[in-house]
Amino acid sequence: MSRILVPTLALALLTTIAAAPVAAQTNHDEALWVNATVMGRISGPLVYFAEVQPRVTDGVSRLSQVLLRPAIGYQISPAVTVYQGYAHVIEPLENRPDRSEDRLFQQVTWNVGKIGQLEVQSRTRLEQRWRSDGDGMSLRARQMMRFEYPLAPGTRRVAALGSVEGFVGLKSADWGGVTGFDQVRTFVGLEIPLPGTSTLEAGYLNQTRDASGRRVDMAHVASLTLFVRL
Template sequence: MKDQFHFDGSPTAVVQKPLALLGVGLCATTLAVMSPRTAAAQDQVWSSVTANGPVATDSRWLVWFDGHARFREGGETLDTTILRPGVGYRVNNRLDVWVGYANVTNRRPGLDVEEHRLWQQATYPIAQVAGGSLTGRTRLEQRFRDGDDDTGLRLRQFVRWSRPLGGVPLSAVVSNETFFALNDTDWGQRGGFDQNRAFVGLAWAVSPKVRIEGGYLNQQIDGGPAPDTSNDNLSLAAFASF
């Protein structure tokens, strides 16, 4: 089973055109709406593990888990933890669909901020570009905060390009994820562009089913009436398929 970021071949026309156009359109819109006024960059360290695969050999039913620990102040203080399990179904060898739950805790002075999310996503290939594979993930989230009744709806579009480097078990990786809030909530979500995460780095194939990625991730967060926030992050991630 290939993980969600490794697919071979080109998608069917039915899947390829709307999803590819969605990814390109969202990335283009991000460049248009991001404001040049940004607050001072924050240095952060992001770490994560992701595992997914079929529930049994040759099964179309899939399981997913990813966990995250993010540290602010140059990696000294725990900032955010995320636990995100899910289940999926392999529609064909070019499209997987998923549903799941995420628990997100933002560590803050005083009371932590806890968020619950239901999520649905599709993972798919897009095209072979410049000797590498371009893949995508489209995710819809329903966000809930403890003590608040409003539900925040958010769309996230992720695209990833990777290309093996000849003679070594390494690949060059470039990815981008754009977030759009689809409504306003009493607890602070504002409709429109929410944030963008752009990554560049290397992936090391530890084995056919395990890889480790490391590199630089820039996070631009819309500040609304305040200056936008720009975070410079060191990103370390491990991925396993089974």
């Protein structure tokens, strides 16, 4: 287990360090991301999830993206599930037709286990990306480590959450995409139990993206995520 965990943690740490180039100009923005995800079991080891996520940016004044992302998974073990999914991203543009992006992605989620009361989870995702305003496919890898610490006893309790996710471009396309470090997202917040096994996650997400001309784009995001488990 440690052979996999150590490189994963190292990747998250390295991408975090790379997210703050020395002497780079940083542009700040305030945003709101709302995510609703439905998940459940199809039959036996077959599972699914489907999510919709509108993102409001530019000082929480403009709808900049809507993501639709379904996936079907196979539960290899109680701790490991592999997924094949598809994402469609819509970007509304002023006085122009909307721009869209289509993605295929493969994902592995791994419930690593506990360190004392701290629960650790890993999510690895590989994305193949096509966009409507150009040719070619961009390839991107994402690695997230998530940490959950219960603030009260029992299984239905409020928990403190933290996560870090690094994005690395493996192949660019005519329309864009990067090769090398792309961005890092860091989240801190709370998991709040809802009726049944559903939960609400609320907190602050920092998105730091590499940009052209020694520039860094940093978004300060109020993040709300509803998980409906059927």
